[in-house]
Every structure is written in C-alpha cells, then in structure tokens.
Amino acid sequence: MWNEIGKKAKQAAKALAQSSNQQRISAVCRMADRLECNSAMLMVANGQDLQNARKNGMSEAMIDRLRLTSERIAQMANGLRELAEAPDPMNRVLMEETMPNGLLISKVSVPLGVIAVIYESRPNVTADAAGLCLRAGNACILRGGREAQNSNEFIAGVLRAALSEAGLPEDGVQLLYDPDREGVKALLRMRDYVDLLIPRGGKGLIDFVTQNAIVPVLQTGEGVCHIYVDKDADLMMAADIIYNAKVSRPSVCNACECMLIHQDVAEKALPLIHERLKQAGVIVRADQETLKWVPDAQAADETDWGKEYLSLIIASRVVDDLDEAIEHISRYGTLHSEAIITENPQTAKAFLDRVDAAAVYHNASTRFTDGGEFGFGAEIGISTQKLHARGPVGLNELTSYRYQIRGEGQTR
Amino acid sequence: MWNEIGKKAKQAAKALAQSSNQQRISAVCRMADRLECNSAMLMVANGQDLQNARKNGMSEAMIDRLRLTSERIAQMANGLRELAEAPDPMNRVLMEETMPNGLLISKVSVPLGVIAVIYESRPNVTADAAGLCLRAGNACILRGGREAQNSNEFIAGVLRAALSEAGLPEDGVQLLYDPDREGVKALLRMRDYVDLLIPRGGKGLIDFVTQNAIVPVLQTGEGVCHIYVDKDADLMMAADIIYNAKVSRPSVCNACECMLIHQDVAEKALPLIHERLKQAGVIVRADQETLKWVPDAQAADETDWGKEYLSLIIASRVVDDLDEAIEHISRYGTLHSEAIITENPQTAKAFLDRVDAAAVYHNASTRFTDGGEFGFGAEIGISTQKLHARGPVGLNELTSYRYQIRGEGQTR
Numbered sequence: 106m107w108n109e110i111g112k113k114a115k116q117a118a119k120a121l122a123q124s125s126n127q128q129r130i131s132a133v134c135r136m137a138d139r140l141e142c143n144s145a146m147l148m149v150a151n152g153q154d155l156q157n158a159r160k161n162g163m164s165e166a167m168i169d170r171l172r173l174t175s176e177r178i179a180q181m182a183n184g185l186r187e188l189a190e191a192p193d194p195m196n197r198v199l200m201e202e203t204m205p206n207g208l209l210i211s212k213v214s215v216p217l218g219v220i221a222v223i224y225e226s227r228p229n230v231t232a233d234a235a236g237l238c239l240r241a242g243n244a245c246i247l248r249g250g251r252e253a254q255n256s257n258e259f260i261a262g263v264l265r266a267a268l269s270e271a272g273l274p275e276d277g278v279q280l281l282y283d284p285d286r287e288g289v290k291a292l293l294r295m296r297d298y299v300d301l302l303i304p305r306g307g308k309g310l311i312d313f314v315t316q317n318a319i320v321p322v323l324q325t326g327e328g329v330c331h332i333y334v335d336k337d338a339d340l341m342m343a344a345d346i347i348y349n350a351k352v353s354r355p356s357v358c359n360a361c362e363c364m365l366i367h368q369d370v371a372e373k374a375l376p377l378i379h380e381r382l383k384q385a386g387v388i389v390r391a392d393q394e395t396l397k398w399v400p401d402a403q404a405a406d407e408t409d410w411g412k413e414y415l416s417l418i419i420a421s422r423v424v425d426d427l428d429e430a431i432e433h434i435s436r437y438g439t440l441h442s443e444a445i446i447t448e449n450p451q452t453a454k455a456f457l458d459r460v461d462a463a464a465v466y467h468n469a470s471t472r473f474t475d476g477g478e479f480g481f482g483a484e485i486g487i488s489t490q491k492l493h494a495r496g497p498v499g500l501n502e503l504t505s506y507r508y509q510i511r512g513e514g515q516t517r
Numbered sequence: 518m519w520n521e522i523g524k525k526a527k528q529a530a531k532a533l534a535q536s537s538n539q540q541r542i543s544a545v546c547r548m549a550d551r552l553e554c555n556s557a558m559l560m561v562a563n564g565q566d567l568q569n570a571r572k573n574g575m576s577e578a579m580i581d582r583l584r585l586t587s588e589r590i591a592q593m594a595n596g597l598r599e600l601a602e603a604p605d606p607m608n609r610v611l612m613e614e615t616m617p618n619g620l621l622i623s624k625v626s627v628p629l630g631v632i633a634v635i636y637e638s639r640p641n642v643t644a645d646a647a648g649l650c651l652r653a654g655n656a657c658i659l660r661g662g663r664e665a666q667n668s669n670e671f672i673a674g675v676l677r678a679a680l681s682e683a684g685l686p687e688d689g690v691q692l693l694y695d696p697d698r699e700g701v702k703a704l705l706r707m708r709d710y711v712d713l714l715i716p717r718g719g720k721g722l723i724d725f726v727t728q729n730a731i732v733p734v735l736q737t738g739e740g741v742c743h744i745y746v747d748k749d750a751d752l753m754m755a756a757d758i759i760y761n762a763k764v765s766r767p768s769v770c771n772a773c774e775c776m777l778i779h780q781d782v783a784e785k786a787l788p789l790i791h792e793r794l795k796q797a798g799v800i801v802r803a804d805q806e807t808l809k810w811v812p813d814a815q816a817a818d819e820t821d822w823g824k825e826y827l828s829l830i831i832a833s834r835v836v837d838d839l840d841e842a843i844e845h846i847s848r849y850g851t852l853h854s855e856a857i858i859t860e861n862p863q864t865a866k867a868f869l870d871r872v873d874a875a876a877v878y879h880n881a882s883t884r885f886t887d888g889g890e891f892g893f894g895a896e897i898g899i900s901t902q903k904l905h906a907r908g909p910v911g912l913n914e915l916t917s918y919r920y921q922i923r924g925e926g927q928t929r
Binding site for chain 1: 531534535614616620622627629630708712713727728729730731733734751754757758760761762765847865869870871873874875876877878879880881882884885886890891892902903904905907908917918919920921922923924925926927928929
C-alpha cells in the first residue's frame with residue numbers, strides 16, 4: 106500500500122520533469138486561487154481539527170499553531186503566488202564548455218524527483234511545501250501532523266484539483282494518512298521511490314528520521330545559535346543584536362540561545378545587555394562569571410549549554426578569548442548560525458573562517474538566516490547538514506543537475 | 518574503539534579545514550615522493566598480499582588487480598602530483614551579493630569534513646582517495662579490501678608520514694583494520710563523525726551500504742548504460758560508437774551494456790554493428806527481433822535487461838520508437854550514462870531532455886563520463902544519485918559551502 110504511493114509519486118515526477126515552466130506557474134496560481142475561493146470550507150475542516158484538539162486537551166499555544174484564519178489562508182495563497190513569480194529553477198545552465206575533442210558539455214538543473222516531507226502541526230506547511238516542490242518540478246509525498254489531518258486533507262484536495270486543471274498529474278501532491286506512523290516508517294526505507302526526505306519539526310522528529318532513514322535526508326531545523334561578544338566589540342551594537350536575535354521571534358531556529366562574552370568586557374557588556382533583555386522579560390541562565398555582573402540571573406548548569414530554549418531564555422558564559430568561544434560553539438552548536446560582534450577585522454576574519462556553520466555573521470543578527478533575507482524567496486527549511494544544500498533551502502536547492510553532452514561521433 | 522577513529526578524524530578535519538592551500542599541496546607532493554622512494558618496500562608488502570591471495574585460490578584476474586608494479590606505483594605518485602597542480606577547491610567564492618539592507622553575503626566553499634571510503638581490492642585506491650579527500654581539505658577514513666591489507670597499511674603509513682612532514686595531522690588519513698567487518702558496520706552508523714560515506718566497488722557492496730547506512734552516502738559505480746540507435750542515425754557512426762563504448766574497456770561503469778535499435782533501421786544497422794563487434798569477440802544477447810538480423814547471436818532472456826556484464830557481452834533489443842527506448846532506459850538504467858545516435862536534432866533534444874541520467878549523450882560514446890574527460894581532473898567515482906553531486910565526483914564535489922555574512926550592526 107505505501108509502495109503504491111511511492112510508485113504513483115515516481116510516475117507523477119516523470120511527467121512533472123517534462124512540464125513547461127508555464128504549466129507549473131499556472132498550477133501554483135490555480136492552487137492559490139482555489140485556496141482562497143474555498144476559504145470558508147477550509148475553515149470548517151480546520152474547525153473539526155480544533156475541536157478534536159480541545160477535546161484532547163491540547164495547549165493553547167499548540168491550538169494557535171493549528172488554527173487557520175482567513176488572513177492565514179490569504180498568506181498561504183500569497184506564498185504560492187510569490188512562487189509563481191520566481192524564475193524557473195529547472196533548465197538553468199550551470200556550466201557549458203566545449204572540450205578540446207569538440208564535445209559540448211552542458212550542466213543543466215533538473216528536478217530531484219520525489220520529495221517526501223514530514224512535518225508537525227501547522228497546516229499551512231501543506232501548501233508551502235507542495236508549492237515549493239512543484240515549482241521546482243518535483244512530486245511530493247506529504248505527511249503532516251495527525252492533529253491537522255482534516256485541514257491537510259482539504260488543502261491537499263484543493264492542490265490536487267489545481268494540478269489536474271493545469272494539465273499536470275494530481276499525484277504530484279499526495280498526502281499520507283497513517284495514524285499509527287506505519288507510513289512514515291515505510292517512507293524512511295523507500296529507496297526506489299523517494300529521492301529526498303525532509304523532516305520539518307522538533308528535535309525528536311529529526312532524530313527519529315536521521316537515525317532510521319536509509320533514503321537521503323535533508324536535516325533541517327535545530328538551531329542552537331551563539332553570539333560571541335569580542336573584547337573589541339561595540340557594546341551598544343552587541344546589546345542591540347543580542348536583543349534582536351533573542352527577542353524578535355524566540356520560537357524560531359535562527360534565534361540566539363547563548364551569548365559568549367569575552368572576559369575583558371564582561372564587566373561592562375553584561376549589565377548593558379542584561380538591562381536590554383530585562384525589558385522583554387528574558388531570563389538569563391548564567392555561568393559563575395556572568396553571575397558576578399548579573400546577580401539576578403539564574404545559575405546555569407551543564408544542561409544549559411547546547412539547549413534550544415525556543416523561548417525568552419538565554420544562556421550566558423564568559424570566555425577567556427576567541428579560541429574558547431569557538432571551542433564552545435564547535436562543541437554545542439548545531440551548524441546553523443553563529444555570530445561575532447567585534448570592531449577588529451582580523452578577529453572577525455578568524456571567526457568567519459574557523460567557525461563551521463551554515464551561516465556565520467560579523468556584526469549582524471543570526472535572525473537573518475532565512476530564504477527571504479538571502480534573496481532566495483520561500484524556503485522549505487534551513488539545512489544544518491553539509492551535503493547537497495546548506496543554510497536556506499529554496500527552489501534552486503530542490504533541484505539536481507544532469508550533464509547533456511553533444512558530439513559528432515566522438516569515441517574514446 | 519571505532520568511535521575513537523571517528524573522533525580522531527573529526528579532530529584532524531578541523532585542522533585540515535584551517536590548513537593553507539600551500540600546506541595541502543606540499544602534503545600531496547610529499548606523499549607522491551615518499552611512495553616512489555619506498556617503492557621497493559611497498560612491493561615487498563604487496564608481495565605478501567599476492568602470496569596470501571594465491572594461497573587462498575584467488576583468480577588471476579583478481580590477483581592482477583591486487584598487484585603493484587613500479588609502473589603502477591609511479592602512476593599513483595603522478596596522480597597525487599596532478600592533484601597538487603589543481604586549483605584549490607577550498608575558499609572558492611560561489612556567490613557574493615550585497616543585500617538592500619547592506620549585508621554582504623558570500624557563499625564560500627569549505628571541506629565536507631570527514632569522508633569515509635569503503636573499497637575493494639585495488640590498493641592504488643588508498644592513495645587516490647586519500648589524495649582527493651586531503652586536497653579538498655577533508656580527513657578520510659579508509660577501509661580497503663582485506664586481501665590488500667599489507668599493501669594498504671604500507672601506503673597509509675607513507676601518506677600519514679607525509680602529512681606529518683607537511684605540518685598537518687597524520688590522522689587526516691586513517692586506515693581501518695576490521696577483518697570481520699565490524700568497523701564497516703560502525704562507520705555506517707557514525708553520524709557524529711562521518712560527513713560522507715563513499716562505497717566504491719561492486720553492486721553487492723553498494724547495496725549493503727545503501728540499505729544499512731544512516732550516515733550520508735554517495736552512491737557510485739553501477740553503470741547499466743544504453744545506446745539507442747534512432748531511425749535517423751548515421752549507422753556507421755552508430756557502429757563506431759557502440760564498438761568503442763563496449764570494447765575499449767568493458768570492465769568499467771561507463772561501458773555500454775545494451776543497445777536499443779529502432780525497428781526501421783534494424784535490418785541495416787544490426788548486421789553492420791554485429792560485424793564490428795565480432796572483430797573483438799563480443800557476444801550479443803539478442804531479443805527475438807535482433808535474432809532475425811543477427812542469427813548467430815545468443816537468445817536473451819528477461820535477466821539480460823539491466824544486467825551489468827562488465828565484459829565482452831552486449832544485450833540488444835529492437836524497439837518501436839524513441840518512447841519505447843526511453844521507457845526501457847527508465848526501467849533498466851542506473852541513472853549513469855545514456856546515449857542516442859541520430860542525425861535528427863528534434864529527436865536528439867527529446868532524448869537529452871527526457872532521459873534521466875547523470876550524463877546523456879548525443880552522437881558520442883558513453884565512455885566519456887569521467888572526471889578527466891569532463892575537465893575536472895581526478896575523480897573519486899561517478900555518482901548515480903541525484904543529491905549533492907551527480908556524475909563525476911572530483912575535488913569540487915568533495916566540498917560543501919558556508920555563508921559568511923558581514924554587517925554593521927544590522928538587526929531584523
């Protein structure tokens with residue numbers, strides 16, 4: 106049964122790989138229009154999910170993630186319309202060269218094929234992920250959170266109808282229904298059909314997937330991001346950036362979870378930064394040295410390093426020097442986003458060259474690690490692995506390539 | 518114990534990521550020189566392997582793969598010297614852009630980290646793989662065939678000494694000794710230390726690795742390549758190309774394993790092609806239609822389609838048209854290299870656009886799928902997967918990238 110889904114996806118992927126840019130643009134536009142036209146019915150389906158959630162005692166924060174409003178539906182639709190305006194990720198010529206023997210070698214972008222996406226509660230991911238996969242010419246198999254099943258089924262139905270209307274196979278979007286996770290387990294092993302599996306969600310989901318999948322996985326999401334305040338930092342800038350990176354949206358993966366302060370400036374920097382953070386009610390989990398200058402902080406323990414709080418809590422540690430800061434990041438970071446604040450260009454260069462992460466910043470907030478901010482448009486997640494794609498995974502990162510070689514009878 | 522090897526590799530990878538281009542050039546040059554200087558002792562170590570192989574009744578063909586001669590050692594050394602001359606794969610600026618908010622975003626190539634390579638009998642792979650990994654700034658863990666253990670240990674010792682001499686950590690190259698495959702099994706699960714695992718060898722090895730690994734894998738090697746002779750083909754060219762693709766080196770993955778002949782030209786093309794192939798003693802495994810025009814061919818059965826003969830045997834099938842040819846390739850191909858012979862540009866375009874493989878050829882031999890022929894220099898294998906790298910995997914494909922972002926205090 107699950108293999109049947111894989112087979113259908115592979116078949117649809119073949120057709121999508123041959124589709125024209127115009128057809129894919131038309132499909133995402135129709136998806137957007139149909140979502141808005143069916144807004145009222147979608148909210149009814151979503152209402153069932155909300156009702157079930159309340160029955161099951163789901164927290165208000167989780168219920169809010171699950172909720173669709175007409176505004177949120179309009180956002181979904183506009184996200185799809187933006188994809189329509191993006192340049193075609195397929196058929197880009199990445200390299201072209203005539204070899205000495207006369208062969209013309211072209212490296213051309215092509216779809217990956219079948220992309221499976223496993224995600225949690227928010228139903229808008231259904232439209233976002235399907236739109237991104239489709240715009241890049243891929244078929245997708247979606248497995249959303251069970252708590253959003255009614256909403257997801259409605260959305261998937263709308264998207265499939267739009268595909269069909271645009272002359273594309275409706276199996277380009279398939280939604281998995283597997284209340285007991287059997288489908289997820291099958292996806293993890295479907296090497297014949299799944300070209301890429303993307304888990305979107307918390308650490309538990311991502312660990313489960315990476316520990317069990319034998320299909321290629323794109324690891325996304327977990328972000329334990331640090332900001333290191335160097336001895337040569339502009340301390341006002343440091344306070345601004347740390348405040349922004351922690352407070353502007355604490356629940357996202359590019360938020361700052363830990364600040365590392367050079368010992369020479371701890372006395373001045375920490376009270377200044379703490380003053381700012383206090384305004385937003387941020388709790389500081391502090392090492393012994395930090396506590397000297399921020400006596401009303403909470404004492405940190407070993408479990409605070411490397412913790413993704415995703416809330417208004419920040420860890421703080423005083424370090425001897427750049428080396429100790431980099432050592433800390435290397436040990437506790439998740440290869441996501443790391444920043445240094447300094448006016449010293451040599452120190453900045455050392456940090457940018459030595460810290461291994463998808464994005465390394467000098468004098469800027471870690472919050473910029475985002476497809477939109479990088480000019481890529483929408484993204485399906487932030488990759489924290491080194492293979493294939495690193496950092497924001499946008500349309501171009503959802504493609505592979507093929508070499509096309511034109512000759513006149515050459516042999517070797 | 519195996520984790521210890523992973524830890525050491527990770528530690529070495531950190532140092533290598535910070536090494537200068539000059540240091541890595543110096544290391545590969547020293548590797549080359551030391552291999553040649555120690556040629557006699559290496560042949561003694563190799564002699565032990567050969568003696569054991571004979572005792573164990575290894576076939577002469579396998580013994581030949583295992584054998585090192587002074588000429589083969591010189592080839593290994595020269596391969597390393599060519600790597601020294603290649604442009605630095607690290608620190609390439611892949612993209613650089615100043616965003617409207619003033620942030621300067623640079624995408625810069627960086628090493629992948631730790632690369633594990635599992636390979637079979639030929640001991641020269643030890644030097645080739647280590648050289649490629651090191652030149653791109655990666656540490657490697659090598660697991661060669663047990664039958665070459667003495668040769669591999671000697672070579673690895675030489676390479677480690679050269680690293681040390683160049684001021685780099687000798688754990689940049691580690692050779693695994695695991696007669697009972699426990700080390701291989703550990704490598705497959707070492708997500709904390711192994712950034713990429715490359716199996717090099719036969720289908721059995723590659724299937725075992727892809728079915729069991731939870732670390733990222735680069736699937737290489739299996740090549741069931743087809744050549745389709747279209748109704749508008751220049752038949753002399755078709756015969757030349759098929760002869761070349763089958764006969765020039767039948768044991769390699771880019772050799773042709775099956776020809777597909779358009780029904781309209783079967784009568785003329787098949788006797789012509791067969792005449793050429795017969796000169797080299799090639800056996801044709803033929804479908805019923807082929808047999809009509811090549812009566813002395815052997816009758817093929819279902820197992821012939823998709824078979825990687827790696828010898829002077831070729832399958833042959835007459836197809837109705839381009840669609841049937843593409844359908845056959847899609848079903849039996851391995852996403853490696855596929856070719857069409859035709860004088861019709863529309864048909865050629867359709868084939869190049871529709872056939873999904875790492876390399877698709879118009880009027881040229883599949884034998885060109887090779888790092889050297891593509892102008893990449895040495896390669897570690899031909900990728901038959903779509904993620905990360907496709908086709909020849911050279912130095913640039915052994916890197917990842919990092920975004921370095923420079924600001925003046927920007928917040929979001």
